[in-house]
Structure formats: structure tokens, C-alpha cells
Amino acid sequence: MMEYSLIEIDGQKYYTNKEMRNVFAFLLTGRRIGEVLKLEFKHFRENDYDIPKEISKIKKTLTFSLDDDLKRAVREQKEISKNNKLFNVTIITVRRHFHGMLKALGYPEIRIHDMRHLIASILIQNETAIEDISVMLGHQSTKYTESVYASKDQKQALRATNKFKNMMTSEKEDKRLEKLRILMPDKTDEQLKILLEVLDG
Numbered sequence: 001m002m003e004y005s006l007i008e009i010d011g012q013k014y015y016t017n018k019e020m021r022n023v024f025a026f027l028l029t030g031r032r033i034g035e036v037l038k039l040e041f042k043h044f045r046e047n048d049y050d051i052p053k054e055i056s057k058i059k060k061t062l063t064f065s066l067d068d069d070l071k072r073a074v075r076e077q078k079e080i081s082k083n084n085k086l087f088n089v090t091i092i093t094v095r096r097h098f099h100g101m102l103k104a105l106g107y108p109e110i111r112i113h114d115m116r117h118l119i120a121s122i123l124i125q126n127e128t129a130i131e132d133i134s135v136m137l138g139h140q141s142t143k144y145t146e147s148v149y150a151s152k153d154q155k156q157a158l159r160a161t162n163k164f165k166n167m168m169t170s171e172k173e174d175k176r177l178e179k180l181r182i183l184m185p186d187k188t189d190e191q192l193k194i195l196l197e198v199l200d201g
Contacts, residue, residue, distance in 0.1 A: 018080060029067075062138045
């Protein structure tokens with residue numbers, strides 16, 4: 001990914017490629033990449049959309065709600081699309097951008113599909129009903145969802161979730177600590193960490 005694809009605001013990096021950002025918005029709702037890239041504008045209504053059985057992995061029409069982020073994504077895609085498809089990119093292009101973005105942000109490389117697993121695992125660890133997760137992921141049955149996620153070793157899933165949370169938190173803390181070091185060069189890291197705790201508390 002080219003550095004011009006990132007913009008930094010208050011120390012946070014944001015992805016400026018609209019089409020890729022909009023693809024990721026759908027992926028972060030648990031959708032499958034193959035289904036997302038086959039969506040057309042005719043599949044959308046004001047507050048929901050269908051993944052028709054012709055493109056659904058389970059060969060059944062799936063209906064999902066549109067939250068504000070997805071509504072924005074659809075509006076933006078209408079402005080830039082040159083045909084009836086929601087997205088005009090290949091899976092190879094999405095993978096290239098995804099891996100480039102992870103690298104630029106300093107995160108370990110994962111597959112796009114791993115986002116579905118991560119979302120499901122975090123929801124399970126936070127005691128979301130398996131039925132809700134199954135519907136969100138577009139699984140044919142809750143039995144399948146349980147076999148893939150719930151029957152796994154809970155301790156393994158918890159360790160993975162905690163590691164991910166710690167990775168996200170420690171990077172954010174490191175950036176904040178770095179900024180405080182610049183603002184208060186005479187303070188020790190321990191003093192700055194206490195200050196961060198007070199500010200967060």
C-alpha cells in the first residue's frame with residue numbers, strides 16, 4: 001500500500017481509499033469477501049439489503065440491516081461506481097490493500113477471512129448468543145456456528161482475544177506515551193503512565 005493511502009490525524013492513521021474503506025466496512029460486519037464483491041445496487045433498500053441465493057455461499061437469500069456506516073458506504077459507492085455493481089475491484093486487489101494496510105499499521109498478517117473468525121470469537125467471549133452470531137455470519141444453522149466456534153477450547157479463544165486486545169491497547173498506549181514524552185521530557189515513563197491512568201479514569 002502506498003503511504004498516500006494513509007492520512008494521519010491526531011496520531012491515528014486513517015485509510016483514504018474510499019472503495020477499499022467501504023469494502024472493509026462490509027467485511028467488519030461479518031460478511032464474506034466473495035459475497036460482498038458480487039453485490040449490486042439492486043440488492044439494497046433503504047434500511048437493509050439482500051445477499052441473493054445466487055451469490056450466497058449457503059445458496060439461500062440472506063437479509064441484513066444497514067447501519068449508518070454501511071449506508072454511507074453505499075452512498076459513496078453510488079458516487080464512484082460506473083456500473084450496477086457496488087464494488088468494482090477484484091479479491092486480489094482487496095487482499096493487496098488489506099495486507100498493505102496491516103503492514104503499514106504494524107499489525108501481523110492475517111487472511112481477510114480471519115476477520116470473520118475474530119469477530120465471532122470476540123462476540124462469543126463477550127457472551128453473545130450463538131444464534132445471533134450464526135445469523136450475523138450468515139451460517140445455515142447454529143449447529144455449524146457452534147461446531148466452528150463454541151466447541152473450541154474456551155481458554156484458547158480467551159487467550160487469542162486477550163492477546164488481540166492487549167496488542168491494540170499497548171500500541172495505543174505506546175503512541176500516547178510517546179506524545180507525553182515530547183510534551184513532558186522531564187518526567188519518567190512511570191510518571192507518564194500514572195498520568196495516562198488518571199486521564200483515562
